[in-house]
Amino acid sequence: MVGRQVAHGEPADTLLAGLDPEQLAAVRAPRGPVCVLAGAGTGKTRTIVHRVAQLIHSGHVAPGQVLAVTFTARAAGEMRTRLRGLGVHGAQARTFHAAALRQLRYFWPRVVGGPQWDLLDGKLRIVSQAAHRAGVGTESEVLRDLATEIEWAKASLVAPDDYVAEAGRAGRASPAPAEQVASVYRWYESLKAKANLLDFDDLLLHTAAALDEHAAVAEEFRDRYRCFVVDEYQDVTPLQQRVLDAWLGDRDDLTVVGDANQTIYSFAGASPRPLLGFTRRFPHAAVVRLERDYRSTPEVVSLANRVIGAARDRPAGSRLKLVGQRESGPEPSFAEFEDEPTEAAAVARRIGELIDAGTPASEIAVLYRVNAQSEAYEQALSELDIPYLVRGGERFFARVEVRQAMAALRTAAGSAPTGELPKVVRELLEPLGLSPEPPAGGAARERWESLLALVELAEELASHVEGADLAQYVVELDVRARAQHPPTVEGVTLASLHAAKGLEWDAVFLVGLVEGTMPIQHADGNDAAVEEERRLLYVGVTRARRHLALSWSLSRGDGNRRPRRRSRFLYGLIPEEHPTARLTRARRAGGAATGPAAAARCRVCGAALINAVATKLGRCATCPADLDEELLARLREWRAKRARALKVPAYVVFTDATLMAIAEQRPADASALVSIAGIGATKLDKFGSEVLALLRPGV
Incomplete structure (x- = not known):
């Protein structure tokens, strides 16, 4: 048998050993369509690779006829490594884009002819040219938001002429009037084609077109690949689904794996609809639910179930209830602080205690909603000499807008402006994008958050140093920038919740859980957007194996009196007997709080x-x-x-x-x-x- 040759003759029971009953059902399911609804930590990657190995071992398919696709190069690499560990060599495991690039290069001479077009490494240069011709601003954050809109449109199969109507229907917060964005989109496509360039979305579009429009190409491809596996199927975009449909043709040898509870990329065009509608498309499909959580302690699992269980109108396919399989551990902790610096300092101290007790720094993560929140934790960890690395975003003082702001502040300090320091800093940063009200979202919102953080640092300095002026503030900024630790593999991970998807740590700190940040301000008033924010919190909770801490603060800066409320998602999660719950009840009643959560007292x-x-x-x-x-x-x-x-x-x-x-x-x-x-x-x-x-x- 083909499978036995590839798998070095391993008996079938070796491939099935160690699988739980549900994983086993997925691995042994018939060759036809299979839908695996896999909760966080339930061993979905293990299930996928064992299913592929079992299909090969049983002779249903040859290794070279398998194409498994996922969404990150890291996940694809892990899949290939595990397949090799099971003796499977030759099966393809790639991202959608990598698979499409390989196919397009192979079929290019027949479907296009002539020299192959180059792949656009980054689209901002072309977007800048397009924006200039369309009469739209070319500031860096505007260009990033325009690029994001173009990516969303192409991922959603929206042409330039349809952008205005479809963006309105989807409720997009465009970085410019929709007609102008559509004009930029048209110019972008024109300039790119004129230069014989392809972007990453073109790889998918051209691959689908090659298979749809060239029967010989489709026949050769479908003769080569017989079995398809799609990981993280809840994140598929309409464009990726179109490519998958082109790959399949009229066949149904497809296994999809996903969790609608972890859909957190709707802003980029992703949708769980293909996952939730899989059995309508394939009525005879086998459906397997993986709910045994091997990652997290029962205490963490229980909290995760309560977070997602409060979601409104959950579709049937998303009603997974995790069951913890690990030994018991500490209860998740909740803590309220007066301000962000105090919150960051407390988190850093607790991290130091975990490291002292034997938890490696690389097994600890601080997760937040927006990248601008990282600065307080970079500073707090630096003060305790705890190394860290920032994942999925630049370190605070390396961000373009922060560097630009520091240059402007440094220049202004030479003229010695007078007035209260925070007011002076705010006025100097207003021309750089610090508007009175935050932008709706995107790169402009990230820029605004970073600039606001600089104002809050000025407020902090002014509260600590009487008569602090702009020159002293600039020196303080320079000192802070120089003091930060360089990234190191053994450091504590600082990451946004989006960047944490697919990762896990022994200890996770979910910080800054306040209204306006979690859920994010621009999601309010949109039920679907708020529910996606809830799923984002669920993703954060399920990253923790053993230790989980959730915290929030009542104001931004030390001495800052802007009141904030803890996230609505936390209500119903904090135990009634918890000191934080008692503190909240006491505050509402106008009484004093007691217990560990009470504020420290003057001696x-x-x-x-x-x-x-x-x-x-x-x-x-x-x-x-x-x-x-x-x-x-x-x-x-x-x-x-x-x-x-x-x-x-x-x-x-x-x-x-x-x-x-x-x-x-x-x-x-x-x-x-x-x-x-x-x-x-x-x-x-x-x-x-x-x-x-x-x-x-x-x-």
């Missing part, structure tokens, strides 16, 4: 401490301080020497507020020292003995 007057500096000092800013000025001077001198030796800014060793807290509280031992906010186990190990030596009498 002088007993009032609640509401910002990071006051929390570090352990007292209100207006309460009298028992400060040892000589000790503070010694601590500052020691810090300067250590910072020079380590080649880092002084605040990376200890912030001014932490030194003041040490000089006021004069801790006598390590346990007292580590109780000061800002001093975790890592800094205790690194600097504790030196600091305690400075505190001894006579030093």
Whole structure:
């Protein structure tokens, strides 16, 4: 048998060993159409590759007749590796675009003729030329949004002449009037064709056209490939479905695997409809549901089920209920903070504790909704000397808009503008895109978020340093930019929820879970968009294997009084007996909160401490301080020497507020020292003995 030769004669029971009953049913399903509804962590990749190996082993298909497609090169590579591990060689596992490129290159001489067109590496140059001819602005974020709209249109099979009507029907938040976007789209296609260039969407369009319009090409292709597997089928676009239909012809040897609960790319044209409608298209299809979760603890699984279970009008095909298979672990934690810096500092301290307890930094992730949220966590982790890497986006100070803003601020600082620092910074950033109200979405919204974060840094500096001016602020920005750790494989992962799809970690921190961010502001008022935001949170929860922490803060910056509310998705998730729930009830009743979630109290007057500096000092800013000025001077001198030796800014060793807290509280031992906010186990190990030596009498 063909399969036995490819699989080195392994017996069938070897290919079926270790599969649970549902996985086994999917692997052994008949050759015809099969739909596998696979929840997060249920072993879908294992099921796919064992199914392919079983089909080959049973003689239903030769290895070279299999084409498996997925959405990322990483997933395709993992599939190929696992197939080789089962003795399967020759089966194709590729992304949609990679498969189409290979086919188009092979058939090009017959369907087009002449030299093959080059593949466009990045479309912004052509989009810029098209925008210029259409009379649309060519700012970088506008070009990125125009490129995104063109990608959505092509993925949705929308031609330039149909864009206005279809964009309106889909409720697209276009970066320019729809008629102008359509004009840019037309010019883009014209300029690209004139230069004999193809973009990635053209690969799919031309491949489908070659098979639809050339019978000989279709016959040769369909004779070569007999069996198709599609992973992450909930993310298929109309264009990808058209290519798949062209591949299949009138055949039905198709296995699809997906989870409608993880549909999070509707903005790019993806739709779960083909997955949910699979049995209508193929009434005789075998349907298998994978619900045993091998990734996460039962506690994490339970929370995930409650997140997605609150969704409205869930289609039948999306009603998977995960069942945790791992041993029990800690309950997910919930925490509310007064401001983002305090939230970030608390998360960083907890990360340090996990690392000290043996969790590798690379097995920890901080996940957020928008990339601009990363800066607070980059800073907090840097202060604790915890390495990190930013996935799926540039580090904050490397972003184009941040670099442009810093250049403008640096130039303005030379003229010494007067006024309150936050107001000065806001006025300087307004010409760069910091409008009073946030844009609807896309690159313009990301730019706005980054610029707003710079204003909030100005507010933070102004609250800490009396009379802070623009020159001091620019110096602070430069220091922060230089202090960031370079990306390292062993670092904590900082990523957006979208970038986290398909990944998993031992410990996950879901941060910034407030209204306007989760769900994102521009989703409000659109039920479908809000439900996609809920699915995005579900994806975040299901990335965690063991430790899961969810947090939010009531204001953006230290001393900032703009009130915020925790995400609507959290209601019903927080246990009634949890301190955070008690805090919320007490706040609504106008009473004081108690328990661990209550705010820290001033050691002088007993009032609640509401910002990071006051929390570090352990007292209100207006309460009298028992400060040892000589000790503070010694601590500052020691810090300067250590910072020079380590080649880092002084605040990376200890912030001014932490030194003041040490000089006021004069801790006598390590346990007292580590109780000061800002001093975790890592800094205790690194600097504790030196600091305690400075505190001894006579030093």
